[in-house]
Amino acid sequence: MPANLPPEYHRIEAELRAARTAEEKIDIYERLIAVIPHHKGTDKLIAMYRQKIAKAREEGERLASTAKCAATHKIERTGAGQVCLAGPPNAGKSSLVKALTGAAVEVADYPFTTRQPAPFMMPFENVKVQLVDTPPVTGELMETWFPEMVKTADALLLVADLGDPDAAAILDGIAGRLRERRIELVRADADVPPPYFPFRKRTLLAANKIDLEGAPRAFEELEALLDGPFERLAVSALTGRGLEPLRRAVFGLLRVVRVYSKIPGKKAEKDAPFTLRTGSTVMDMARAVHKDFAEKLQYARVWNAASLDGLRVNRDYVLADEDVVELHI
Ligand SMILES: Nc1nc2c(ncn2[C@@H]2O[C@H](COP(=O)(O)OP(=O)(O)OP(=O)(O)O)[C@@H](O)[C@H]2O)c(=O)[nH]1
Ligand SMILES: [Mg+2]
Structure with missing residues (x-):
C-alpha cells in the first residue's frame, strides 16, 4: 500500500463495505481514484481500481441485461x-x-x-x-x-x-x-x-x-x-x-487525423482513410494497418498538400490530417 494517501481516501474506502450494487461500487472506485495522488508509487493502486470498475461495469451490465433494459442503452x-x-x-x-x-x-x-x-x-x-x-x-x-x-x-x-x-x-x-x-x-x-x-x-x-x-x-x-x-x-x-x-x-x-496508406508506385486510396488519434505517429499507423508492419517497419515516406513530397521519416514522426504514408518494411 503506497504511503501518503490522504484521509479522504480512507473515509471513502470505508464506504465500500456498505456498497451493494455495481453502480454504487463504481461510484466509490471513481471517487477513490479522484483522491489518490497521481505519481509512480500509486500507478498500481489506480490500475487496480480501474480494473475493479471494468469488472463492476461488466457485472452491472450482465444484471441489467437480464432485466432487459441496459442492453438497448449500450x-x-x-x-x-x-x-x-x-x-x-x-x-x-x-x-x-x-x-x-x-x-x-x-x-x-x-x-x-x-x-x-x-x-x-x-x-x-x-x-x-x-x-x-x-x-x-x-x-x-x-x-x-x-x-x-x-x-x-x-x-x-x-x-x-x-x-x-x-x-x-x-x-x-x-x-x-x-x-x-x-x-x-x-x-x-x-x-x-x-x-x-x-x-x-x-x-x-x-x-x-x-x-x-x-x-x-x-x-x-x-x-x-x-x-x-x-x-x-x-x-x-x-x-x-x-x-x-x-x-x-x-x-x-473527435480529434482524429485521416491518413492514407500508399503502396510504392501506386496512388493513395483517398476514399478509405485510417482514422487515428491526433498526435499518432507513423508507428501507430503501422499498428493500425497490420501487425507485421508494426514489427518490421523500417521507415516511411510522407506526402501532403502543404510541403512534403515523399519525405523519408522515422517511426516517431507525428502524422497530420490527410498525410499520405508509404510504409517500408
Ligand atoms: N423552427 C424550427 N423548428 C425546429 C427546428 N428543429 C426542429 N424543429 C421542430 O421542433 C420539434 C421537435 O423536434 P425533434 O427533432 O423531435 O426534437 P427532439 O429534441 O428530438 O425532441 P425529443 O425527442 O422529444 O427530445 C419538431 O416540431 C421540429 O419540427 C428548427 O431548426 N427550427
Ligand atoms: Mg428526439
Missing part, C-alpha cells in the same frame, strides 16, 4: 468516432441528426418523441461519424444510464432550443447534473488525458432553431448567460442554416 462505436447528443425535450436533437445523416429519424412537435438512444452515421468528406440520438434530458430529468453513455462516447453535442427563454438555465442544469457524475464539459481543443477522473468530455453546443423570430437575439443572450467553455454554433435543422460548419465542428470534436 451502443457500439463505429466509424471515425462516437458523438452523443444531449438536450431538453423538443430542442430538435432528432431533427439535427436527421438533417446531418439523411436517416429516417422520428421527429415530432411534442416532447419525448425519442424514447431510446439510437446510432446514425453522419458523412463528413471521406469519413463517417457516429451520432447517437438520445431521449431528452434536463437537470431534473436524467436516467442513470445517460451519464454512463456520455462517459463512453468520444464527445458530446449539446443541443439548445433558441425558442425557449430558459435555454441557458436548462443547459446549465444538464451540465450540473453531469458534473455530479464527475463529467466535466470542455472545449473541443482541450487536452483530454486518459480517463482520469473527472471525465473530461469535449463538447460543442448547437443552438438550434435560429430561423425563429427573435432567435438571433436569444443566441446572443445565451452566449452571455452560459457558463460552459465550449464552442457554440447557431443552426437550424429546419432551414439547413449552419449545418455544414456544424458537421465540420462535430468531426473536429
Whole structure:
C-alpha cells in the first residue's frame, strides 16, 4: 500500500463495505481514484481500481441485461468516432441528426418523441461519424444510464432550443447534473488525458432553431448567460442554416487525423482513410494497418498538400490530417 494517501481516501474506502450494487461500487472506485495522488508509487493502486470498475461495469451490465433494459442503452462505436447528443425535450436533437445523416429519424412537435438512444452515421468528406440520438434530458430529468453513455462516447453535442427563454438555465442544469457524475464539459481543443477522473468530455453546443423570430437575439443572450467553455454554433435543422460548419465542428470534436496508406508506385486510396488519434505517429499507423508492419517497419515516406513530397521519416514522426504514408518494411 503506497504511503501518503490522504484521509479522504480512507473515509471513502470505508464506504465500500456498505456498497451493494455495481453502480454504487463504481461510484466509490471513481471517487477513490479522484483522491489518490497521481505519481509512480500509486500507478498500481489506480490500475487496480480501474480494473475493479471494468469488472463492476461488466457485472452491472450482465444484471441489467437480464432485466432487459441496459442492453438497448449500450451502443457500439463505429466509424471515425462516437458523438452523443444531449438536450431538453423538443430542442430538435432528432431533427439535427436527421438533417446531418439523411436517416429516417422520428421527429415530432411534442416532447419525448425519442424514447431510446439510437446510432446514425453522419458523412463528413471521406469519413463517417457516429451520432447517437438520445431521449431528452434536463437537470431534473436524467436516467442513470445517460451519464454512463456520455462517459463512453468520444464527445458530446449539446443541443439548445433558441425558442425557449430558459435555454441557458436548462443547459446549465444538464451540465450540473453531469458534473455530479464527475463529467466535466470542455472545449473541443482541450487536452483530454486518459480517463482520469473527472471525465473530461469535449463538447460543442448547437443552438438550434435560429430561423425563429427573435432567435438571433436569444443566441446572443445565451452566449452571455452560459457558463460552459465550449464552442457554440447557431443552426437550424429546419432551414439547413449552419449545418455544414456544424458537421465540420462535430468531426473536429473527435480529434482524429485521416491518413492514407500508399503502396510504392501506386496512388493513395483517398476514399478509405485510417482514422487515428491526433498526435499518432507513423508507428501507430503501422499498428493500425497490420501487425507485421508494426514489427518490421523500417521507415516511411510522407506526402501532403502543404510541403512534403515523399519525405523519408522515422517511426516517431507525428502524422497530420490527410498525410499520405508509404510504409517500408
Ligand atoms: N423552427 C424550427 N423548428 C425546429 C427546428 N428543429 C426542429 N424543429 C421542430 O421542433 C420539434 C421537435 O423536434 P425533434 O427533432 O423531435 O426534437 P427532439 O429534441 O428530438 O425532441 P425529443 O425527442 O422529444 O427530445 C419538431 O416540431 C421540429 O419540427 C428548427 O431548426 N427550427
Ligand atoms: Mg428526439
